[in-house]
Amino acid sequence: xxxxxxxxxxxxxxxxxxxxxxxxxxxxxxxxxxxxxxxxxxxxxxxxxxxxxxxxxxxxxxxxxxxxxxxxxxxxxx
Numbered sequence: 001x002x003x004x005x006x007x008x009x010x011x012x013x014x015x016x017x018x019x020x021x022x023x024x025x026x027x028x029x030x031x032x033x034x035x036x037x038x039x040x041x042x043x044x045x046x047x048x049x050x051x052x053x054x055x056x057x058x059x060x061x062x063x064x065x066x067x068x069x070x071x072x073x074x075x076x077x078x
Contacts, residue, residue, distance in 0.1 A: 005044065005047040005048055006044070006048070009040060009043065009044055009047075013036075013040050013043075014040060017033065017036045017037055017040060020032050020033040020036065021033050
C-alpha cells in the first residue's frame with residue numbers, strides 16, 4: 001500500500017520539483033521549490049502515516065469469517 005504512494009510521488013512530483021532546486025533564479029529556489037517540496041512531504045505524510053491510521057481507527061470492523069476463509073484457502077495452496 002505504501003509503496004505505490006512512494007513510487008507515485010518519486011516518479012512524478014519529486015523529480016519535477018528537483019528541477020526547481022537548481023534554478024538560477026533565487027525567487028524560484030526560495031519560494032516555489034520550498035513551497036512545492038513542503039506540499040509533497042505533507043502529501044507523503046498524509047498518504048503513508050495519517051490516513052491509514054485514521055482509517056484503521058474509524059474504518060469498518062474486520063470480517064473474521066472472511067479472514068478465516070482466506071487463511072484456509074492460502075493454506076490449501078501450500
